[in-house]
Amino acid sequence: MSEYTRPRVYGADHDSADPCATLPHHEYIELTSGPLDGQLLDVTGLTTDERTAGAYLITRRSAYGPGGGP
Structure with a gap:
């Protein structure tokens, strides 16, 4: 997966150097x-x-209008 298609991690700072970085030995769900x-x-x-x-x-x-959709 290229770095441009990696999913963002919920809670990562917007100004983080890599908001898609996951931590080793952690479990994530999409x-x-x-x-x-x-x-x-x-x-x-x-x-x-x-x-x-x-x-x-x-x-x-x-942020996403009525109903939560963009």
Whole structure:
């Protein structure tokens, strides 16, 4: 995968030198079906129940318009 197609890591600083950098020995899942679609979420240390229960992830208010779509 080229560096231009690597998914961004959720929570990475916008001014980070590499917002797509993953950490060794960490587990990531890809977010789907929403405004954060395609980004990676670090789930290291979460139990199976915590991983399947769902999560509310914060985006800037009104960043994606009504319904969350761009």
